Amino acid sequence: xxxxxxxxxxxxxxxxxxxxxxxxxxxxxxxxxxxxxxxxxxxxxxxxxxxxxxxxxxxxxxxxxxxxxxxxxxxxxxxxxxxxxxxxxxxxxxxxxxxxxxxxxxxxxxxxxxxxxxxxxxxxxxxxxxxxxxxxxxxxxxxxxxxxxxxxxxxxxxxxxxxxxxxxxxxxxxxxxxxxxxxxxxxxxxxxxxxxxxxxxxxxxxxxxxxxxxxxxxxxxxxxxxxxxxxxxxxxxxxxxxxxxxxxxxxxxxxxxxxxxxxxxxxxxxxxxxxxxxxxxxxxxxxxxxxxxxxxxxxxxxxxxxxxxxxxxxxxxxxxxxxxxxxxxxxxxxxxxxxxxxxxxxxxxxxxxxxxxxxxxxxxxxxxxxxxxxxxx
Ligand code: SF4
Ligand SMILES: [Zn+2]
Numbered sequence: 001x002x003x004x005x006x007x008x009x010x011x012x013x014x015x016x017x018x019x020x021x022x023x024x025x026x027x028x029x030x031x032x033x034x035x036x037x038x039x040x041x042x043x044x045x046x047x048x049x050x051x052x053x054x055x056x057x058x059x060x061x062x063x064x065x066x067x068x069x070x071x072x073x074x075x076x077x078x079x080x081x082x083x084x085x086x087x088x089x090x091x092x093x094x095x096x097x098x099x100x101x102x103x104x105x106x107x108x109x110x111x112x113x114x115x116x117x118x119x120x121x122x123x124x125x126x127x128x129x130x131x132x133x134x135x136x137x138x139x140x141x142x143x144x145x146x147x148x149x150x151x152x153x154x155x156x157x158x159x160x161x162x163x164x165x166x167x168x169x170x171x172x173x174x175x176x177x178x179x180x181x182x183x184x185x186x187x188x189x190x191x192x193x194x195x196x197x198x199x200x201x202x203x204x205x206x207x208x209x210x211x212x213x214x215x216x217x218x219x220x221x222x223x224x225x226x227x228x229x230x231x232x233x234x235x236x237x238x239x240x241x242x243x244x245x246x247x248x249x250x251x252x253x254x255x256x257x258x259x260x261x262x263x264x265x266x267x268x269x270x271x272x273x274x275x276x277x278x279x280x281x282x283x284x285x286x287x288x289x290x291x292x293x294x295x296x297x298x299x300x301x302x303x304x305x306x307x308x309x310x311x312x313x314x315x316x317x318x319x320x321x322x323x324x325x326x327x328x329x330x331x332x333x334x335x336x337x338x339x340x341x342x343x344x345x346x347x348x349x350x351x352x353x354x355x356x357x358x359x360x361x362x363x364x365x366x367x368x369x370x371x372x373x374x375x376x377x
Pocket of ligand 2: 311
């Protein structure tokens with residue numbers, strides 16, 4: 001049907017969602033924003049308390065570098081990922097060396113830190129993203145300093161040659177893979193992850209064969225999913241990935257600028273998860289998790305804020321602190337005792353999500369006075 005318009009479209013080539021929604025990467029405004037960053041300085045360097053593989057509590061330095069960014073993002077990209085906001089595609093090899101020097105200077109050579117986490121907004125050992133000479137230097141120096149190193153990677157970038165190369169230069173380091181969901185349909189249609197569960201299993205196998213540690217990230221509440229489904233699915237994903245991981249970090253959605261999730265959020269079609277859902281997930285998965293030698297971390301980035309996991313505002317700080325304490329102690333008893341009047345609203349939302357056919361979920365916005373929200377157009 002030539003020249004048909006409207007819902008059926010016309011004969012022109014379909015436009016990718018990538019170009020419709022996010023793709024501000026090449027607008028003059030976006031380029032000048034990114035180029036305003038100093039390419040010789042890392043995005044940020046900070047220290048936090050952490051737990052070493054043997055259970056000892058230590059300080060960890062986190063270094064987030066300003067890189068060329070994730071190859072997958074430039075091609076397509078995950079629906080929630082806003083890392084591209086921090087990248088510069090013209091970062092040179094010498095910039096990367098200068099950023100690394102700057103990070104060492106700022107931390108006085110990672111003084112009093114037994115762990116160093118290097119985040120490159122992509123895959124650390126992907127040669128299109130980061131110069132090999134720079135990768136080698138970071139691996140060698142952190143190994144010589146005796147630091148436990150944590151780096152990030154996509155599963156499909158883990159090839160036998162590259163993993164063996166990595167293990168030779170920094171034996172025993174941790175490789176964190178953002179699996180997000182243990183479900184191929186969710187990976188494809190909700191997250192647009194770019195790899196499958198099968199590829200993740202293969203990567204895990206390679207890491208194990210080379211005596212490297214496996215850290216798995218899961219995403220709590222991908223877009224196009226109700227609160228109830230997010231709770232049900234992430235709890236089962238957590239139980240399924242724990243036997244294959246040394247550590248699982250569940251990341252509740254936080255809405256980053258210029259992403260697909262941001263577009264949905266601004267259109268009132270997505271709400272970040274309740275903190276109550278995180279508490280429920282931890283408590284109900286605990287028995288299964290305790291059977292494995294796997295540490296579970298839940299870190300609500302932007303927790304208590306409208307763009308991060310939150311409850312009613314009154315109880316946010318107390319619930320977040322209790323979750324933080326659980327991450328260090330692994331004890332769930334305190335979480336079972338938490339309460340607030342907003343908990344019944346969360347429970348009704350879960351019930352409604354199960355009985356009403358609304359795929360995006362039934363929950364109203366949680367902030368603001370209920371009467372005002374009813375009056376809003
Ligand atoms: S693979 Fe990681 S860095 Fe790349 S788009 Fe997805 S979340 Fe972002
Ligand atoms: Zn509350």
